[in-house]
Amino acid sequence: MKRRRISGAFFLSSDDRFELRCSTRGSIDGQCGRRCSPPRPLTNQADVRMDLSNLDDDVLNGFPDEDHPVSIVTRTDVGKLRSRNEDAVAASETNGWLVLADGMGGYRGGDVAARIVVNEVSAAFEQAASATIRIGRTIEDVLCEAIRTANRAVLREACWRPSLAGMGSTVVAGAIDDGELIVAHVGDSRAYCFADGVLEQLTRDHSLLQERIDEGMISAAEAQTAPGRNLLTRALGVAPEVEVACMRHRLVRGGLYLLCSDGLTDMVDDSEIALTFESVGVNLDLAADCLVQLANDRGGRDNITVALLAVRELPVHADGWFGRLVVRLR
Numbered sequence: 001m002k003r004r005r006i007s008g009a010f011f012l013s014s015d016d017r018f019e020l021r022c023s024t025r026g027s028i029d030g031q032c033g034r035r036c037s038p039p040r041p042l043t044n045q046a047d048v049r050m051d052l053s054n055l056d057d058d059v060l061n062g063f064p065d066e067d068h069p070v071s072i073v074t075r076t077d078v079g080k081l082r083s084r085n086e087d088a089v090a091a092s093e094t095n096g097w098l099v100l101a102d103g104m105g106g107y108r109g110g111d112v113a114a115r116i117v118v119n120e121v122s123a124a125f126e127q128a129a130s131a132t133i134r135i136g137r138t139i140e141d142v143l144c145e146a147i148r149t150a151n152r153a154v155l156r157e158a159c160w161r162p163s164l165a166g167m168g169s170t171v172v173a174g175a176i177d178d179g180e181l182i183v184a185h186v187g188d189s190r191a192y193c194f195a196d197g198v199l200e201q202l203t204r205d206h207s208l209l210q211e212r213i214d215e216g217m218i219s220a221a222e223a224q225t226a227p228g229r230n231l232l233t234r235a236l237g238v239a240p241e242v243e244v245a246c247m248r249h250r251l252v253r254g255g256l257y258l259l260c261s262d263g264l265t266d267m268v269d270d271s272e273i274a275l276t277f278e279s280v281g282v283n284l285d286l287a288a289d290c291l292v293q294l295a296n297d298r299g300g301r302d303n304i305t306v307a308l309l310a311v312r313e314l315p316v317h318a319d320g321w322f323g324r325l326v327v328r329l330r
Contacts, residue, residue: 069313070176072098073284077292079263080300086110087261087305088118096176097125098307102189102261104235105167113154113169113237120150121173139177143184144244147171147236151186154237168237172203172259177248179314181257184246187235188262192273195255199274202249206234229266256287257309263302267295284308 072093078085088111091098101117103110124146150171158164170187183191188205204210208231212218218226236242256277264273272294280286288306295304 068093069311070096071284071310071312072307073288074098074100074305074307075288075292076305077296077300077303079303080296082303084111085303086114087263087303088114089259089305089307090118090122091307092122092125092129095125095129097174098259098309099125099171099173100189100259100261100305100307101236102170102187102263102303102305103167104169104232104237105164109158109161109164109167110169112157112164113167116153116157117147117150117169117171117236120153121146121171124149125175139175139182140184140246140248143173143175143182144246147173147184147186147244148242151236151242152240155240158237168235170232170235170261174257174259174309176251179251180248181251181309182246182248184244186242186244187232188230190258190260190262190265192258192260192270193249193252193255194258194274194277195252197274197278199270199277201270202247203245206245207232224269230262251311251314253311253314254282255311256282256284257311258291259307259309260291261303261305263300263304264291264295264306266302267298267300267304282310282312284310 070093072091074089074091076085076087076089086103086105087101088103089098089100099118099121101114103112103114103117105113121143124142128142150169154167154169158167170185170189172183172185172187172189172191174184174191175182183202185191185203186206188207188210189203190205191202193200193202207229209218209223209226209229211233212226213220213223223229234243258273268291273291276287276290276294280290288308291306292304
């Protein structure tokens with residue numbers, strides 16, 4: 001996709017700063033000029049130092065619960081350098097949804113923005129689980145409207161509390177609909193699918209760097225160490241309206257689905273994530289712990305949050321409100 005050149009377009013940076021970037025000039029920095037140094041590039045898979053030799057097969061492979069076709073675990077960690085956690089995450093295994101937000105704004109309230117986003121989206125899911133859904137609304141409608149409502153809530157809170165002016169957040173959320181996973185996102189928090197030994201990124205970052213890759217200005221390999229990794233072109237809390245990217249993905253039996261903040265992906269290469277999943281099998285708790293530990297071992301320069309969903313069996317009708325919603329819509 002070719003990027004439109006708009007002079008004076010705003011880009012939101014998740015490393016606690018705003019920048020005004022013009023198409024013909026340099027940049028005008030905001031109040032905080034701190035930058036995170038680029039992550040150490042992965043040289044080969046031997047760089048992954050996980051000693052699993054003392055774990056038996058039952059631990060590595062987990063203890064699948066045959067009564068539930070899907071399982072979800074979440075982890076969030078402050079990292080090694082940050083003083084507080086500005087990520088937030090929530091999930092419901094019963095109702096088949098998960099949501100993750102990465103707050104931005106530093107002392108201006110990134111943690112507040114992330115909590116608002118997760119609370120709004122969670123409330124929308126749970127309200128839908130217990131209420132009659134208006135005929136004609138799809139799960140995509142519910143999910144995207146929840147994110148737009150969260151965007152307005154962040155802006156409203158910033159208006160009410162001037163000390164929080166400038167806060168914002170990314171979001172990535174997933175919801176099971178029959179045999180599919182609906183994924184919606186804004187920003188650079190990502191969703192992945194790991195199946196048959198292959199890790200696939202399901203989302204496309206809303207970032208300046210991603211647009212440079214799309215335009216052919218930089219390769220994906222060069223992007224691993226390129227500056228400006230955290231400059232976003234889309235985020236919640238920036239404007240009254242936000243475009244939400246939403247897509248459907250067919251669930252894969254035995255597949256693992258990962259939602260994560262850039263505190264993981266800036267530190268851990270995709271091949272390391274894939275190797276972690278290969279090493280620990282379907283033990284979600286161990287896999288989540290390993291991912292967080294790897295990011296911290298690489299320096300832990302940001303908060304690290306992961307949400308993992310394992311599909312043991314393909315649900316004919318998903319448990320919880322998604323199954324009930326499908327029945328209503330049909």
